Amino acid sequence: MKAIQNIGITIFLVGLGIFTALPFLGNFKLNQKSFDKLISNQGIKSEIFIQDLQNKVVDVEFSGFQSIAPLVKEAVVKANQIHTKNKEWGKKVYASDNDIATAIRKESGYGFIPENKGLMWFLTFGLGIIGALLFIIPQVITLGKKGIKNDHIYHQNSTNKGWIAWLVFIFLVSFYLVLYFYPEYAINWTYLVDPISESLSGNPAGHWFVYGFMYCVVMIVMAIRMYIKYRHNMYQIVRTTSVLFFQIVFAFLIPEIMVRLQLSYAKGYDFKNAFPLDYDFFFNWNLKELIAGGGLGMFILVWGIVLTLIIVPVMVYFFGKRWYCSWVCGCGGLAETLGDPYRQHSSKSLFSWKVERWLVHGVLVFAVVMTGFTLYGFFAETGTVLGIKVQSIMNTYSFLIGAIFAGVIGTGFYPIFGNRVWCRFGCPLAAYLGFVQRFKSRFRITTNGGQCISCGNCSTYCEQGIDVRAYAQKGENIIRSSCVGCGVCSAVCPRGVLKLENGPLEGRINPTEVLLGNDVDLMNLVNKK
Amino acid sequence: MEHIVIIGNGIAGITAARHIRKLSDKKITVISAETDYFFSRTALMYVYMGHMKFEHTQPYENWFWKKNRINLVKGCVSKIDVRIKELILENSSVSYDKLILATGSKPNKFGWPGQDLNGVQGLYSKQDLDKLEKNAPNKEVCKRAIIVGGGLIGIEMAEMLRSRKIPVTFLVRETSFWNGVLPKGESELINEHILEHHIDLRLNTNLVEILPDENGYAKAVTTDKGETIECNVVVLTAGVSPNVEFLKDSDIEIGRGIKVNRFLETNIKDIYAIGDCAEQRQPIGNRRPIEAVWYTGRMMGETVAQTICGNKLEYKPGHWFNSAKFLDIEYQTYGWVFSEKNKQDYEEHFHWRHSKEKICITIAFHKESKQFLGINTFGIRMRHKIFDHWLTEKKDIQYVLQYLKDANFDPEFYKQYEPEIIKKYNAEYGTTIITKKRSWKRIFNKA
Numbered sequence: 001m002k003a004i005q006n007i008g009i010t011i012f013l014v015g016l017g018i019f020t021a022l023p024f025l026g027n028f029k030l031n032q033k034s035f036d037k038l039i040s041n042q043g044i045k046s047e048i049f050i051q052d053l054q055n056k057v058v059d060v061e062f063s064g065f066q067s068i069a070p071l072v073k074e075a076v077v078k079a080n081q082i083h084t085k086n087k088e089w090g091k092k093v094y095a096s097d098n099d100i101a102t103a104i105r106k107e108s109g110y111g112f113i114p115e116n117k118g119l120m121w122f123l124t125f126g127l128g129i130i131g132a133l134l135f136i137i138p139q140v141i142t143l144g145k146k147g148i149k150n151d152h153i154y155h156q157n158s159t160n161k162g163w164i165a166w167l168v169f170i171f172l173v174s175f176y177l178v179l180y181f182y183p184e185y186a187i188n189w190t191y192l193v194d195p196i197s198e199s200l201s202g203n204p205a206g207h208w209f210v211y212g213f214m215y216c217v218v219m220i221v222m223a224i225r226m227y228i229k230y231r232h233n234m235y236q237i238v239r240t241t242s243v244l245f246f247q248i249v250f251a252f253l254i255p256e257i258m259v260r261l262q263l264s265y266a267k268g269y270d271f272k273n274a275f276p277l278d279y280d281f282f283f284n285w286n287l288k289e290l291i292a293g294g295g296l297g298m299f300i301l302v303w304g305i306v307l308t309l310i311i312v313p314v315m316v317y318f319f320g321k322r323w324y325c326s327w328v329c330g331c332g333g334l335a336e337t338l339g340d341p342y343r344q345h346s347s348k349s350l351f352s353w354k355v356e357r358w359l360v361h362g363v364l365v366f367a368v369v370m371t372g373f374t375l376y377g378f379f380a381e382t383g384t385v386l387g388i389k390v391q392s393i394m395n396t397y398s399f400l401i402g403a404i405f406a407g408v409i410g411t412g413f414y415p416i417f418g419n420r421v422w423c424r425f426g427c428p429l430a431a432y433l434g435f436v437q438r439f440k441s442r443f444r445i446t447t448n449g450g451q452c453i454s455c456g457n458c459s460t461y462c463e464q465g466i467d468v469r470a471y472a473q474k475g476e477n478i479i480r481s482s483c484v485g486c487g488v489c490s491a492v493c494p495r496g497v498l499k500l501e502n503g504p505l506e507g508r509i510n511p512t513e514v515l516l517g518n519d520v521d522l523m524n525l526v527n528k529k
Numbered sequence: 530m531e532h533i534v535i536i537g538n539g540i541a542g543i544t545a546a547r548h549i550r551k552l553s554d555k556k557i558t559v560i561s562a563e564t565d566y567f568f569s570r571t572a573l574m575y576v577y578m579g580h581m582k583f584e585h586t587q588p589y590e591n592w593f594w595k596k597n598r599i600n601l602v603k604g605c606v607s608k609i610d611v612r613i614k615e616l617i618l619e620n621s622s623v624s625y626d627k628l629i630l631a632t633g634s635k636p637n638k639f640g641w642p643g644q645d646l647n648g649v650q651g652l653y654s655k656q657d658l659d660k661l662e663k664n665a666p667n668k669e670v671c672k673r674a675i676i677v678g679g680g681l682i683g684i685e686m687a688e689m690l691r692s693r694k695i696p697v698t699f700l701v702r703e704t705s706f707w708n709g710v711l712p713k714g715e716s717e718l719i720n721e722h723i724l725e726h727h728i729d730l731r732l733n734t735n736l737v738e739i740l741p742d743e744n745g746y747a748k749a750v751t752t753d754k755g756e757t758i759e760c761n762v763v764v765l766t767a768g769v770s771p772n773v774e775f776l777k778d779s780d781i782e783i784g785r786g787i788k789v790n791r792f793l794e795t796n797i798k799d800i801y802a803i804g805d806c807a808e809q810r811q812p813i814g815n816r817r818p819i820e821a822v823w824y825t826g827r828m829m830g831e832t833v834a835q836t837i838c839g840n841k842l843e844y845k846p847g848h849w850f851n852s853a854k855f856l857d858i859e860y861q862t863y864g865w866v867f868s869e870k871n872k873q874d875y876e877e878h879f880h881w882r883h884s885k886e887k888i889c890i891t892i893a894f895h896k897e898s899k900q901f902l903g904i905n906t907f908g909i910r911m912r913h914k915i916f917d918h919w920l921t922e923k924k925d926i927q928y929v930l931q932y933l934k935d936a937n938f939d940p941e942f943y944k945q946y947e948p949e950i951i952k953k954y955n956a957e958y959g960t961t962i963i964t965k966k967r968s969w970k971r972i973f974n975k976a
Contacts, residue, residue, distance in 0.1 A: 234942035446938075451861070453571040460585045470588070496911070518847060
């Protein structure tokens with residue numbers, strides 16, 4: 001078994017190694033025809049810019065290492081300076097240098113990688129999947145009898161913040177930096193999944209398709225790990241299946257198919273992604289596109305509003321925020337699969353809880369205020385509200401919250417700060433659901449009388465950094481806005497103390513004077529005080 | 530300001546300290562020689578197995594004690610002078626107005642030859658854990674470990690050592706694991722489970738001698754079956770007894786533990802004893818005079834705090850309950866289910882076991898009146914509150930079976946076995962009980 005696992009690790013690392021090397025490989029040379037097409041696709045009207053860029057890139061050989069974006073940027077700045085001086089506003093270039101550079105690369109790649117997409121897919125994704133499964137599936141036997149198997153989590157380098165964890169951290173952070181800020185380097189990855197993208201939407205793959213596809217693959221592989229690890233625990237199995245289903249069908253397949261059927265504008269819509277997690281839902285351009293999008297566009301507009309204002313809170317009332325955060329949400333889905341080995345790293349200190357409350361509610365306020373500005377701007381048909389440019393607020397949010405917080409920190413920091421950094425400290429939807437869960441919900445984690453032995457397994461494995469034990473050892477139910485209802489505290493409890501359940505509101509929050517087990521006249525005790 | 534001094538920072542002592550602080554403004558000092566801060570003794574096994582780090586076993590952050598003005602002193606009390614109300618530590622002394630003794634237990638040693646050799650140890654304290662980490666870090670250093678004594682700590686030790694793939698031989702005096710406490714069916718289920726975990730279980734076997742090597746380390750044990758088994762580590766887990774040696778020369782009355790009345794008072798005014806070290810003069814109900822259980826330690830701490838803060842309260846533990854985990858199998862008990870050895874004349878058992886899984890329950894009830902006396906469950910979680918209520922109301926077994934679904938505490942989507950259980954009971958006793966659907970109203974009305 002150990003040998004199979006070692007072979008698996010080796011194969012996985014080969015696949016990962018090739019994948020990691022790809023951004024720096026390959027050759028790119030753009031011909032005139034492709035250049036003209038690209039310019040017209042981007043809707044660029046500046047002759048100065050076109051001429052300048054044409055000299056720089058057409059029929060010029062680039063290697064994988066060389067960045068094209070700075071050249072584009074130079075040309076943009078130069079052209080825009082001249083147009084501004086001449087007051088030729090219609091000719092100014094607004095397309096981003098990253099988008100143009102990425103498009104140039106996509107059009108101009110040649111050589112082994114774009115010519116052997118299937119083979120390259122196998123050497124990266126294929127080897128990665130096979131290797132990971134060879135490592136994971138023998139755990140059916142190596143983990144022994146079914147039950148909680150957390151042996152050596154704090155002895156192993158990878159799960160105890162050792163050098164492997166730091167390497168994973170560096171890899172994940174770099175990956176997100178490429179995705180968000182240097183997408184031209186992701187072009188070789190897009191070639192690998194072009195055939196898949198074309199069969200789904202009919203279009204070649206962009207870097208976000210790579211991300212979406214990879215997201216699903218990683219979740220499936222790591223869900224298999226969950227199924228094995230928690231094969232005694234039906235709640236974990238059902239929940240993992242649910243989150244997998246919503247990711248693959250709602251976040252990945254439906255949007256692609258919508259594009260194929262030309263049911264939607266440029267990109268598909270993820271029907272489960274609720275505002276304010278879906279922070280750009282009320283952005284100017286999105287509203288315009290939805291309204292212009294005919295029946296389906298209007299349906300999406302109404303659905304998005306109903307989802308946030310009615311469906312989400314009503315479901316939280318009945319089931320707690322877990323129905324979204326650990327059963328449906330894509331961010332939660334990745335955290336519960338890829339992130340599961342790191343759940344113990346969330347900080348349980350009171351200090352962290354204070355930081356959490358300020359941060360997550362701060363982001364919610366930011367999202368709501370921003371949306372207020374954009375809506376006002378939309379209806380008043382102005383780009384400036386209260387003397388502030390709406391666009392600059394949107395850009396700030398997209399950069400700080402959408403890219404840095406949710407992506408780079410949220411996932412990149414898994415091996416160091418745990419798997420729910422974004423969900424706990426940053427997600428505005430989680431903050432909103434948290435209010436409902438804390439104040440008006442049937443959900444609670446029931447503490448089983450006086451059975452707690454304060455061992456601390458529940459707190460250690462709480463991914464949201466809740467000090468579960470602090471409540472359990474006092475005989476109190478756990479009612480916390482941040483609880484995503486993953487059910488692992490209940491699973492790891494050696495004494496059967498915790499149960500996630502939905503029941504009547506009355507008695508849900510139950511501060512206890514004396515723990516169950518003592519036979520005292522409680523009223524007498526309370527009255528004497 | 531009255532000065533309350535507590536010796537021992539385990540669950541009993543710390544619970545007392547916390548509740549005294551909740552109820553009063555008295556000066557509180559807690560003295561311990563073991564660790565700087567309170568930790569959960571029951572969780573030491575998880576540190577060795579790598580589920581947690583030692584700091585995770587500490588239920589309160591380090592700032593908690595200062596904030597709540599609970600003064601922590603690290604030191605070992607060697608003597609108590611009850612006339613001038615003073616404690617003697619190594620290099621200092623502490624005077625008190627009221628004293629709470631919560632000194633816990635120490636592992637039993639029954640005078641086996643070789644019991645003090647290197648590589649022979651118990652598992653009780655933080656120091657024992659550190660010792661085990663040194664004695665048995667892996668299967669290369671410790672090629673085999675012998676566990677002596679088939680109780681809860683014994684089986685936990687076996688689980689711990691197996692997590693590091695160390696071969697384990699488990700010497701159990703009884704003819705079946707823990708059958709002084711568990712009824713036959715349950716004890717057998719655990720025997721099977723122990724073997725499934727590749728633990729070399731030797732029932733009905735006693736330790737005779739631990740043999741030393743030339744450096745004073747244990748190298749083998751001999752048993753009363755005439756066998757010699759080579760090993761590197763011997764773990765003695767044959768129960769615990771009160772840690773009261775240092776009180777021998779004081780005027781405090783000692784039996785096996787510190788003798789206390791129902792108010793947890795010793796024979797000396799202003800001195801109380803709680804937790805593992807306390808011995809009730811009169812046993813309470815079916816309970817033993819000394820109860821070395823986490824929960825009773827906690828309850829005594831809560832009770833003594835009331836008394837010290839002016840609300841004199843009798844120690845009245847309610848219905849007996851307990852829990853444990855045998856490798857992968859969780860065990861809970863509510864009320865009294867006795868083993869064949871200790872069974873009362875009027876006590877009858879109904880036992881159900883799953884055909885494939887390691888799941889079973891035993892319900893004890895009164896032969897004539899059918900009154901429900903207690904339940905043991907293995908692999909099914911039950912709701913404490915419901916059983917506490919049913920025991921108080923003296924429900925009969927038929928009622929308990931009928932409403933068993935209300936008491937189920939397994940996680941959502943788990944398979945439920947109530948219909949199978951009731952089917953078996955109906956077949957055995959010719960009854961026609963039908964299981965009632967779970968009702969939130971009934972469950973939460975019991976709160």
